[in-house]
Amino acid sequence: MIIKLLIWIFCVELILFCLVRILRSFFPWLIITKDKAPIIPEEKIAKHAKQSFHPVLGWLHRPNAQWHNTTSDGAVTYRIDSRGRRNNPGFENAPMPVAVYGDSYAFCRLVPDDCTWPHFMSKYLHCHVGNYGVGNYGFDQALIRYENDPPTEARIVIMAVVPETIVRIQSYWKHYFEYGNLLAFKPRFTINDNELTFHSSIISDPQDYVTYRQHIKHIQNLDGFYCKKFTKDIIGFPSMLCLLRKPGRHMGIIRSLIFWLAIGKPDIAKRNALKVILRENAKWVQRLYNDNDSCLLLESLIQRFANSCKKNKAIPALIVLPQPGDVNRQGPENHEHFFLNMKKHLHVFDFTNIFKQNKKKVSLYVEGPIGPHTSREANDLIAKRLTEFSCIMKNPV
Numbered sequence: 001m002i003i004k005l006l007i008w009i010f011c012v013e014l015i016l017f018c019l020v021r022i023l024r025s026f027f028p029w030l031i032i033t034k035d036k037a038p039i040i041p042e043e044k045i046a047k048h049a050k051q052s053f054h055p056v057l058g059w060l061h062r063p064n065a066q067w068h069n070t071t072s073d074g075a076v077t078y079r080i081d082s083r084g085r086r087n088n089p090g091f092e093n094a095p096m097p098v099a100v101y102g103d104s105y106a107f108c109r110l111v112p113d114d115c116t117w118p119h120f121m122s123k124y125l126h127c128h129v130g131n132y133g134v135g136n137y138g139f140d141q142a143l144i145r146y147e148n149d150p151p152t153e154a155r156i157v158i159m160a161v162v163p164e165t166i167v168r169i170q171s172y173w174k175h176y177f178e179y180g181n182l183l184a185f186k187p188r189f190t191i192n193d194n195e196l197t198f199h200s201s202i203i204s205d206p207q208d209y210v211t212y213r214q215h216i217k218h219i220q221n222l223d224g225f226y227c228k229k230f231t232k233d234i235i236g237f238p239s240m241l242c243l244l245r246k247p248g249r250h251m252g253i254i255r256s257l258i259f260w261l262a263i264g265k266p267d268i269a270k271r272n273a274l275k276v277i278l279r280e281n282a283k284w285v286q287r288l289y290n291d292n293d294s295c296l297l298l299e300s301l302i303q304r305f306a307n308s309c310k311k312n313k314a315i316p317a318l319i320v321l322p323q324p325g326d327v328n329r330q331g332p333e334n335h336e337h338f339f340l341n342m343k344k345h346l347h348v349f350d351f352t353n354i355f356k357q358n359k360k361k362v363s364l365y366v367e368g369p370i371g372p373h374t375s376r377e378a379n380d381l382i383a384k385r386l387t388e389f390s391c392i393m394k395n396p397v
Contacts, residue, residue: 028180049206058186102160106133120383138168170224282325289334
């Protein structure tokens with residue numbers, strides 16, 4: 001009986017071993033031990049170096065670049081102007097009294113250049129609202145970008161981020177939170193003796209990607225998620241125990257991938273598996289807004305942003321743009337209380353409750369390969385609310 005049990009366990013382990021390695025080639029969020037410090041393919045490094053590598057910020061759009069995405073509404077083209085801003089059709093040569101910094105919800109991924117909320121604001125305000133948003137930026141990277149090259153003509157500077165920014169500011173290598181995002185090394189800040197301490201990215205030259213493992217202990221110690229998240233999601237030996245330890249995550253991903261790949265629909269397979277990750281990430285976000293150290297770090301960055309704007313004689317404003325996971329739950333979110341308290345430092349506009357009260361929540365987002373982003377309708381709503389109800393937006397020119 002014991003021998004039969006051991007044979008059965010061995011067979012199950014072998015099947016799981018093979019299954020995880022097959023599926024992870026399609027969906028890298030299934031991680032194994034070697035993912036702690038994987039070799040980064042040279043062709044990926046070369047492509048990244050050519051298209052978006054930045055020695056200080058980690059990554060940044062190249063001036064005059066353009067690229068494409070496929071969305072649930074069709075193909076979309078993004079264009080970057082000569083100053084590194086997102087193209088703003090019809091306002092290229094207009095005065096720019098308002099500048100927007102932030103992440104992909106500031107950049108407005110998954111909609112055309114003429115459907116972003118900074119573009120709609122440009123139409124309502126009759127001036128150029130410059131869009132300096134960059135996909136997957138944390139508040140820290142957007143802050144550094146503004147401080148390194150502040151647009152002197154901007155009288156109002158908006159920082160627009162998703163609530164998940166409290167996660168992003170604690171990442172040093174985003175692979176340890178966004179598994180498989182191997183090229184996303186970034187700078188970060190920490191709090192020491194109630195003061196912000198800056199840590200530059202370990203990658204200052206594309207060649208550093210080849211030798212980064214020489215500094216792996218430093219990277220793991222400085223990243224906020226290596227120990228408390230990444231190592232706990234590794235599917236090692238015995239695989240059965242690893243799957244049982246986090247069945248909602250692991251089995252949810254595996255079920256979605258097996259079913260949809262089996263019937264020949266890889267796009268749906270990846271999208272449904274990604275939903276499991278996004279739900280998990282949303283829980284992490286709200287958990288960190290209950291953590292004093294995490295909140296102190298974000299508040300310190302917000303205060304520094306406000307001070308930097310005032311130093312440049314600009315009015316600072318913070319816009320919070322929720323992701324679907326932030327609006328699909330009932331009741332107030334932890335981040336809403338935090339950002340309400342940030343009004344002591346600067347103007348704050350949190351769209352979480354506005355999105356929750358919208359009767360057509362589905363129309364607020366467009367689906368894409370890296371998750372949903374605000375739709376044309378949502379971006380128009382954001383622009384109208386900002387220009388109609390914000391006293392600082394009344395006369396920006």
